[in-house]
Amino acid sequence: MAQPKVLLTRRWPEAIEARLGEVFDLTVSRDDLPLDADQLKAALRDYDAVLPTVTDRLSAPIFDVASPRTKILGNFGVGFSHIDLAAASARGITVTNTPDVLSECTADLAMTLLLMVARRAGEGERELRAGKWTGWRPTHMIGKKVSGATLGIVGFGRIGQAMARRAHFGFGMKIVVQNIPAVAPETLAEFGAEQVGTIDELLPRCDFVSLHCPGGAENHHLIDASRLGLMKPDGCLINTARGEVIDQHALAQALWFGTIGGAGLDVFEGEPDIPYALLGADNLVMLPHLGSATRETRDAMGLRVMENLVAFFEGREPRDRVN
Numbered sequence: 611m612a613q614p615k616v617l618l619t620r621r622w623p624e625a626i627e628a629r630l631g632e633v634f635d636l637t638v639s640r641d642d643l644p645l646d647a648d649q650l651k652a653a654l655r656d657y658d659a660v661l662p663t664v665t666d667r668l669s670a671p672i673f674d675v676a677s678p679r680t681k682i683l684g685n686f687g688v689g690f691s692h693i694d695l696a697a698a699s700a701r702g703i704t705v706t707n708t709p710d711v712l713s714e715c716t717a718d719l720a721m722t723l724l725l726m727v728a729r730r731a732g733e734g735e736r737e738l739r740a741g742k743w744t745g746w747r748p749t750h751m752i753g754k755k756v757s758g759a760t761l762g763i764v765g766f767g768r769i770g771q772a773m774a775r776r777a778h779f780g781f782g783m784k785i786v787v788q789n790i791p792a793v794a795p796e797t798l799a800e801f802g803a804e805q806v807g808t809i810d811e812l813l814p815r816c817d818f819v820s821l822h823c824p825g826g827a828e829n830h831h832l833i834d835a836s837r838l839g840l841m842k843p844d845g846c847l848i849n850t851a852r853g854e855v856i857d858q859h860a861l862a863q864a865l866w867f868g869t870i871g872g873a874g875l876d877v878f879e880g881e882p883d884i885p886y887a888l889l890g891a892d893n894l895v896m897l898p899h900l901g902s903a904t905r906e907t908r909d910a911m912g913l914r915v916m917e918n919l920v921a922f923f924e925g926r927e928p929r930d931r932v933n
């Protein structure tokens with residue numbers, strides 16, 4: 611039987627591309643740029659499997675292709691809010707993602723942002739590199755203590771729990787959780803965590819708030835001006851989930867007017883474009899969507915997509931099907 615035709619929309623780790631090439635008739639998008647609407651439509655028309663990433667916007671109109679050849683979208687990443695699942699299902703296309711393998715590294719990065727914001731690490735480094743450091747003094751760049759502080763976690767799935775583990779056992783933080791559906795008491799007990807019913811209850815109680823909920827329409831601007839107004843005046847907001855979860859305009863205002871203490875963002879609405887108002891905010895640490903960006907994790911993500919694909923084309927149910 612002919613090998614299935616598979617398209618990688620971006621470059622993947624070399625070793626994984628090589629392994630995919632042994633099993634499939636593989637095409638790699640050599641210029642490593644996000645595919646535009648026409649290219650995505652052509653991909654659905656011409657390939658048995660398309661392996662997209664967060665940079666490929668597979669909205670409903672993209673699936674409007676006369677006779678799509680694609681039977682599976684093997685997303686390289688756990689988040690899939692860039693794929694219209696209903697439209698994919700309507701065309702009989704299976705969608706899979708890569709859970710589990712990136713939880714640890716994404717939580718590591720959320721903790722990195724939390725520490726950087728609390729201890730003003732971005733500001734400090736900028737000052738030093740600009741040649742503006744005049745030496746040690748007792749009142750210089752005073753931050754906020756992390757150990758023993760209260761961390762609110764919105765979304766208590768795999769990554770939220772990995773964050774709680776780091777914060778609670780590594781830094782003695784108290785954990786407050788909000789999740790839909792409610793979290794089982796035995797899971798909360800693992801982290802000595804307390805559960806609240808709503809985000810509005812969680813925000814005023816926390817020194818730090820870390821977002822680990824899915825993106826997409828259901829959580830669009832979940833953190834808006836009124837919710838930012840519920841945070842403590844020195845509270846810090848961390849986002850490694852999806853950019854659309856925060857109203858960036860409202861966040862910029864809160865940072866500029868000092869109604870919250872600071873923020874750490876790894877994801878942005880409309881990335882890679884960053885609003886000008888955010889770029890100038892000193893109490894904000896920004897990273898270019900690096901959550902899963904370690905050699906080990908990116909290899910593991912690639913292998914997880916491959917496992918899903920092999921199962922699918924052997925007629926088995928892929929373990930990470932999301933539609």
Ligand code: DGY
Nearest residue numbers: 664687688689901902
């Ligand atoms: C993920 O896996 O969701 C990362 O954010 C990359 O898309």
